[in-house]
Amino acid sequence: MTSVSSELHPSASKVSAAVQTLELTRKFEDLVAVDHLSFSTASGSIFGLLGPNGAGKSTLIKMLTTLLPPSGGTALVAGFDVVRQPREVRRRIGYVSQMLSADGDLTGYENLLISAKLYGIRRPERTQRIAQALEFMELTQAAGKVVRHYSGGMIRRLEIAQSMLHRPAILFLDEPTVGLDPVAKQAVWHRIQALRGEFDTTIFMTTHDMEEADQLCDVVAFMHSGRLLAQGPPADLKARLGPDASLGDVFIHYAGASIAEEGEWTNVARTRSTARRLE
Amino acid sequence: MSHAHEAPLAAWSDAGWFGFLRQTSAVAEADIRKLLHDPMELLTRMVQPVLWLAIFGQVFSRTRAIPTGGLRYLDFMTPGVLAQSVLFGAIFYGISLIWERDLGIVHKFLVSPTPRAALVLGRAASSMARSLCQMTLVYLLAFLLGVQLRFGIGAFAGVAAAVMLGSAIFSTFSLIAACIVKSRERFMGIGQVLTMPLFFASNAIYPLSMMPGWLRSIAVVNPLTYQVDALRALMIQGGTSMFGLRIDFAAQLFAFAVLVAIATKLYPKIIT
Ligand SMILES: Nc1ncnc2c1ncn2[C@@H]1O[C@H](COP(=O)(O)OP(=O)(O)OP(=O)(O)O)[C@@H](O)[C@H]1O
Ligand SMILES: [Mg+2]
Numbered sequence: 001m002t003s004v005s006s007e008l009h010p011s012a013s014k015v016s017a018a019v020q021t022l023e024l025t026r027k028f029e030d031l032v033a034v035d036h037l038s039f040s041t042a043s044g045s046i047f048g049l050l051g052p053n054g055a056g057k058s059t060l061i062k063m064l065t066t067l068l069p070p071s072g073g074t075a076l077v078a079g080f081d082v083v084r085q086p087r088e089v090r091r092r093i094g095y096v097s098q099m100l101s102a103d104g105d106l107t108g109y110e111n112l113l114i115s116a117k118l119y120g121i122r123r124p125e126r127t128q129r130i131a132q133a134l135e136f137m138e139l140t141q142a143a144g145k146v147v148r149h150y151s152g153g154m155i156r157r158l159e160i161a162q163s164m165l166h167r168p169a170i171l172f173l174d175e176p177t178v179g180l181d182p183v184a185k186q187a188v189w190h191r192i193q194a195l196r197g198e199f200d201t202t203i204f205m206t207t208h209d210m211e212e213a214d215q216l217c218d219v220v221a222f223m224h225s226g227r228l229l230a231q232g233p234p235a236d237l238k239a240r241l242g243p244d245a246s247l248g249d250v251f252i253h254y255a256g257a258s259i260a261e262e263g264e265w266t267n268v269a270r271t272r273s274t275a276r277r278l279e
Numbered sequence: 280m281s282h283a284h285e286a287p288l289a290a291w292s293d294a295g296w297f298g299f300l301r302q303t304s305a306v307a308e309a310d311i312r313k314l315l316h317d318p319m320e321l322l323t324r325m326v327q328p329v330l331w332l333a334i335f336g337q338v339f340s341r342t343r344a345i346p347t348g349g350l351r352y353l354d355f356m357t358p359g360v361l362a363q364s365v366l367f368g369a370i371f372y373g374i375s376l377i378w379e380r381d382l383g384i385v386h387k388f389l390v391s392p393t394p395r396a397a398l399v400l401g402r403a404a405s406s407m408a409r410s411l412c413q414m415t416l417v418y419l420l421a422f423l424l425g426v427q428l429r430f431g432i433g434a435f436a437g438v439a440a441a442v443m444l445g446s447a448i449f450s451t452f453s454l455i456a457a458c459i460v461k462s463r464e465r466f467m468g469i470g471q472v473l474t475m476p477l478f479f480a481s482n483a484i485y486p487l488s489m490m491p492g493w494l495r496s497i498a499v500v501n502p503l504t505y506q507v508d509a510l511r512a513l514m515i516q517g518g519t520s521m522f523g524l525r526i527d528f529a530a531q532l533f534a535f536a537v538l539v540a541i542a543t544k545l546y547p548k549i550i551t
């Protein structure tokens with residue numbers, strides 16, 4: 001008991017964890033969406049969370065980003081407790097939700113401007129960072145256009161730019177490429193990798209795209225019914241199953257049989273409407 | 280020392296009172312910029328006061344059955360119509376929160392270090408800005424209809440203050456309703472059920488003295504009554520306040536403070 005809590009204390013551990021949870025749990029009435037989860041992710045890595053619809057991925061991310069209070073357990077994000085020090089956590093994280101977070105009725109520039117102000121970034125720093133973000137995401141041309149007229153890929157890049165203005169230590173991306181065409185997807189992948197290269201950002205993302213997980217993530221974890229079943233570099237997980245196994249095979253191995261019953265209507269509706277809006 | 284544990288900015292400029300004010304104004308700015316992109320919404324709000332003043336007011340001016348304390352009926356009801364137009368504009372304001380929750384925009388505000396009170400006050404501030412447009416319209420209309428308006432900096436400033444406070448009160452009330460009911464359909468239902476009683480259980484178009492006892496006891500806890508009472512004294516020549524301006528504003532400020540406290544508590548629950 002004492003050893004565990006000293007492990008959780010940021011100054012106690014030399015190897016810094018970006019995210020560290022202990023028995024983290026979230027219930028919705030009878031449903032246990034996240035079930036006594038204890039895990040950690042190394043800082044500086046791209047961490048991919050995989051799992052079938054309803055596995056609890058978004059619920060986990062919402063707790064880690066202080067949006068949803070846990071029913072039990074603890075979580076440290078960037079070394080701060082999500083329940084007791086939410087503001088410290090919020091200052092150090094970025095979040096792009098599974099839904100749309102850019103405001104369709106504002107221009108790309110205005111979206112960035114409002115975000116910058118919410119994080120207390122002042123001029124002239126603000127002007128400079130916004131210009132830089134637009135260029136980095138290849139949105140300079142479209143900056144003055146209302147976001148409603150953007151393509152799905154442009155919206156995603158804008159949202160990632162918005163969530164990076166304050167240079168968060170950890171960026172949470174919930175299905176960053178859902179509903180995007182292969183070219184737009186590639187563009188988002190490149191931007192994510194570039195972010196890590198440039199700002200040393202830790203990326204914590206979820207995806208249903210096995211190719212994405214394989215190409216982009218240093219470490220992946222499989223989640224099912226609120227629990228983590230396996231965690232490791234994609235190559236290791238594949239090797240466990242056999243020489244020719246793909247990450248898709250690993251997914252089916254861990255989640256396979258129960259996929260059909262798990263997809264609840266609301267989940268499906270939510271994901272589909274996200275995909276539709278992004279088109 | 281690893282990067283993850285360092286503060287990404289040297290000093291947090293989102294802290295302190297000025298940080299709070301800047302964040303509040305950023306929340307309001309987002310909404311006001313949207314309005315500037317699409318001002319149609321403001322235009323549609325202008326229909327109702329026109330109907331009330333130009334039709335209802337004209338007809339009721341002939342009855343002389345309503346004790347207005349020496350005012351012409353049209354003069355008496357003009358502050359009521361202004362308060363009503365502000366009320367109707369503000370009371371459905373919360374639906375934008377539900378709408379933005381459904382899209383995922385609210386999440387972006389909630390993961391930022393912006394204090395929840397700033398999120399609530401920012402929305403109230405944008406509602407205040409809208410109410411000033413309504414005030415301008417009602418003044419214009421009243422002037423054209425020959426209402427005995429008071430002119431002068433003091434009168435305008437007082438009316439603007441009462442209008443903004445009223446708008447802040449009912450938009451925050453609406454925000455609370457949105458956080459409780461959480462769905463657009465239920466919200467529209469509630470909004471429709473609430474607006475008319477709020478309007479009729481007030482001194483907007485008839486004085487408190489005309490009301491049966493039970494209605495009067497509702498009217499005296501209705502913030503709209505104090506707004507109208509203040510407006511009548513500030514806006515109309517010869518108009519007087521029943522409670523006194525000090526009580527009118529104190530009552531409204533008190534209502535606003537209570538509502539902001541409740542809304543701040545409930546706001547994060549909109550997404551769960
Ligand atoms: N606000 C809520 N109220 C009730 N149940 C919820 C709520 N949010 C999520 N759930 C339930 O919790 C479970 C986990 O949902 P969650 O959205 O975390 O899954 P997910 O892994 O992100 O799925 P997907 O891949 O479809 O996005 C699901 O059964 C879902 O229906
Ligand atoms: Mg999800």
